[in-house]
Amino acid sequence: xxxxxxxxxxxxxxxxxxxxxxxxxxxxxxxxxxxxxxxxxxxxxxxxxxxxxxxxxxxxxxxxxxxxxxxxxxxxxxxxxxxxxxxxxxxxxxxxxxxxxxxxxxxxxxxxxxxxxxxxxxxxxxxxxxxxxxxxxxxxxxxxxxxxxxxxxxxxxxxxxxxxxxxxxxxxxxxxxxxxxxxxxxxxxxxxxxxxxxxxxxxxxxxxxxxxxxxxxxxxxxxxxxxxxxxxxxxxxxxxxxxxxxxxxxxxxxxxxxxxxxxxxxxxxxxxxxxxxxxx
Amino acid sequence: xxxxxxxxxxxxxxxxxxxxxxxxxxxxxxxxxxxxxxxxxxxxxxxxxxxxxxxxxxxxxxxxxxxxxxxxxxxxxxxxxxxxxxxxxxxxxxxxxxxxxxxxxxxxxxxxxxxxxxxxxxxxxxxxxxxxxxxxxxxxxxxxxxxxxxxxxxxxxxxxxxxxxxxxxxxxxxxxxxxxxxxxxxxxxxxxxxxxxxxxxxxxxxxxxxxxxxxxxxxxxxxxxxx
Numbered sequence: 314x315x316x317x318x319x320x321x322x323x324x325x326x327x328x329x330x331x332x333x334x335x336x337x338x339x340x341x342x343x344x345x346x347x348x349x350x351x352x353x354x355x356x357x358x359x360x361x362x363x364x365x366x367x368x369x370x371x372x373x374x375x376x377x378x379x380x381x382x383x384x385x386x387x388x389x390x391x392x393x394x395x396x397x398x399x400x401x402x403x404x405x406x407x408x409x410x411x412x413x414x415x416x417x418x419x420x421x422x423x424x425x426x427x428x429x430x431x432x433x434x435x436x437x438x439x440x441x442x443x444x445x446x447x448x449x450x451x452x453x454x455x456x457x458x459x460x461x462x463x464x465x466x467x468x469x470x471x472x473x474x475x476x477x478x479x480x481x482x483x484x485x486x487x488x489x490x491x492x493x494x495x496x497x498x499x500x501x502x503x504x505x506x507x508x509x510x511x512x513x514x515x516x517x518x519x520x521x522x523x524x525x526x527x528x529x530x531x532x533x534x535x536x537x538x539x540x541x542x543x544x545x546x547x548x549x550x551x552x553x554x555x556x557x558x559x560x561x562x563x564x565x566x567x568x569x570x571x572x573x574x575x576x577x578x579x580x581x582x583x584x585x586x587x588x589x590x591x592x593x
Numbered sequence: 594x595x596x597x598x599x600x601x602x603x604x605x606x607x608x609x610x611x612x613x614x615x616x617x618x619x620x621x622x623x624x625x626x627x628x629x630x631x632x633x634x635x636x637x638x639x640x641x642x643x644x645x646x647x648x649x650x651x652x653x654x655x656x657x658x659x660x661x662x663x664x665x666x667x668x669x670x671x672x673x674x675x676x677x678x679x680x681x682x683x684x685x686x687x688x689x690x691x692x693x694x695x696x697x698x699x700x701x702x703x704x705x706x707x708x709x710x711x712x713x714x715x716x717x718x719x720x721x722x723x724x725x726x727x728x729x730x731x732x733x734x735x736x737x738x739x740x741x742x743x744x745x746x747x748x749x750x751x752x753x754x755x756x757x758x759x760x761x762x763x764x765x766x767x768x769x770x771x772x773x774x775x776x777x778x779x780x781x782x783x784x785x786x787x788x789x790x791x792x793x794x795x796x797x798x799x800x801x802x803x804x805x806x807x808x809x810x811x812x813x814x815x816x817x818x819x820x
Contacts, residue, residue, distance in 0.1 A: 350669075358664035358712045366712055372662045376713060379659030384714030387662070442620075446627045453628075454635035456658045461634065461687055466663060470678055470688060 326566025333409050341469060355469035356410070357460070358387060370395040371508040372466075375459060378451040395512060401564075401581075403513020407499060407506045408541075408565035412468045416483060417499045420490035421541075433494040435501040437544070437561070444504035459504060496541055499563075510560035518564055521556040521580040522549050528576055536568035536577060549577075556582065642684030643803055645691040646785060648676055649699065649726035650708035650717035654804075661715035663688030667707035673700050676707060694787020694802045699728060701755050701786050724756060729785030730808040731761070731778045735799040744770040750789035750800050751776050761789060776800065780809055 321328065340351040341359070353360045358368040368390030377383055398406060408414055423429075450458035460466065464483055471480055490497050499506055522528075528550070537543050537550060545562040548554035569577050641647075641654060648667050651657050667690050668676040675697040679685040690707075692699060701723045708716040720726070731750075733739060740747035741763075754761045760783040763774040776789075778800075787802045802808075 353669045353710075354664040354666040357662040358666060360666060360710070368662065368664075368712055373713075376660055376662060381656065381660035382714065384660075384712065384718075386712040386718075387714075390712060442623060442627070446624070446631060449628065450631040450635060451659075453632055455655055456635060456686065457662070458631060458635060460663050466688065470663075470665065470680065 324570055326570045330409055330565060331415075334412065334415060337410055338412050338415075338469075355466050356412075357466045358390060365393075366390045367394050370512070371505055372457065372460065372463075374508075375448065375451040375457040378448045379455050379457055380452075398509055398513045398516070400516065401513065401518040402516030402562070403509035403511065403560060404506060404563040405513070405516075405518070406509045407503075408563035411465055411499075411505070413464050413483075413486070413503075414499060416468075416487050417490050417496065420487050421496055424491050424495065429492065431492070433497075435494055435497055437501055437542075439501050440504055440507035443502060444507040447504050463505070464498075465505060500541055506563075514560040516560075517582050519556040519558065519580055519582050520546075520549070520562065520564070520568060521578055521582070522576050523578065528574060533574070535571045539567040539571045541565060541567065556580070641686065641689075641691070643807055644693050644695070644801075645679070645683070645685040646694055646699070646728045646787065646802060646804075648690055648692070648707045648716055649701075649705055649723060649728055649784070650711075650720040651728070652715055652717075657689070657715050658686055660713050661689050662713050664712065665690070666710040666712065667716060670706040670710040672702065672706065673697065675699060692787075694729075694785075694790040695798055696791075698787035698791040699726075699784075701726070701784065724782070724784060726784040726786075727805065728787070729802040730780045730783050730805050731785065731787075731789050731800055731802050732808040733776055733778065733800045734803075738795055738797075739776070739799040740794070741774055741776055744773060746774055747794060748774060748776065749792050749794055753788045753792045755786060755788055756782055756784070760784070780805070 337352075340361075341353070341355060342350070344350050349363075351362060356369055357372045358366070360366055366386050366389065368387045370391040373383060373387055373391040376387075447459040462482070464486055468483060471483070486498055494501070534550060537546050540546050541563060542559070542561045545557050545559040546568060549557055564579065566579065569579060647657060648671075652660055663678065665678045665688075668678055675692045676690045677683070677692065679687055679689050679691055681687060683691070685691040703723060705720055705723050705726075708720050709718050710716075711718050733750075736742045748763060751757065751761045751763050760779055762777050762779065764777045766773050766775055785802045785805075789800050790798045790802050793800050
């Protein structure tokens, strides 16, 4: 019992995150008898509880680049979503909402399990190029370029509408992450993550280090080992910064689960927002 | 001159500069290749086939393509489950909603729930009259197989039409077979719901809903024809 409790505590962030992810996914799929579905549509645009309309700002941006005028319901929905991520942290989307994260995390977990060492190295900035390309092609093609590929909404369409003909892409993505390149999709290629990273560049939710000496004395860097975007922790571990400020941080909490020294914590840094403004 | 040449070589062999140039060209290359591949992908994408009809209130084809976010809210709000979202193999751009009249025609709900659900304006959510919808236009494509042309009074297309006697009328003509009742579509009232196509008794429908630009002629002179 105690072991189970400790096990749960050791994975508290992971378990919370998976719960949120799966609840959001199920909200689109499961119809509650007598009520219906909690959310209709998919992550491109959705209707929650029959009232709240949410729209993905990146997809709406593509429609804008494709030459469409933006309608009010979609705009309001995108402002709500965009505001939420801009305030807290953009890439919260990646680790707490996006269903593809389930697939790529599974691929990474298997990769470790099977000791697959081979790795084609990709640049982490590649995703910004893909992002720019998606917008440029939307503009040139007059259509939503990324939506021809986007595995996120495809995943939902496959699941929600039971049309399996596009499942090949998801399989390819899984195999690529598993066999070819470590954390290739979420960490290097996906323009949605890049977009949310930029959007939430100054998000207030931060992994913060309380200055203790335990890190040095124990000499552990397990937080960096488990981090899906290890470079974001570098300034913190080398004591150049007190908190992770990079937009690439997905706030997945893997480092917090791994840190047994009590050094790292997730903090809502509202003071920083005020002082930043005052500083300016 | 020689001195000048020497100078230039010196410049190019500066390793930092070389690296910069290499990076610049690499990036240009990536963007160029990406654009060409992506653009060709976009241009070669399957466009909407004639039998794939859009829900009522849809924008014209290209505008629809750029406005629709592929969320499927219209599909979920269709009470008859007629609308589908296109996947890779389907005859419409991926993720966009469509229906095939011969399989299931639009039932022309008075409150137009599909159009109301659209968040982006790809479907006109302010549309109030379903009879103003333009999903296409019914065309009697085959005079050789249509039973009414053979002198039998099938008239099923006329009988099932939700806007009977306005969108389709039976026009009598006299021929060598006797008096024929010809189903005649009036394009100004036909919404393209596809009920006639669905119910045509032939194994391949003689009356079909086509996009307006395919289904209708236009009076005036043909600029590419006889000059």
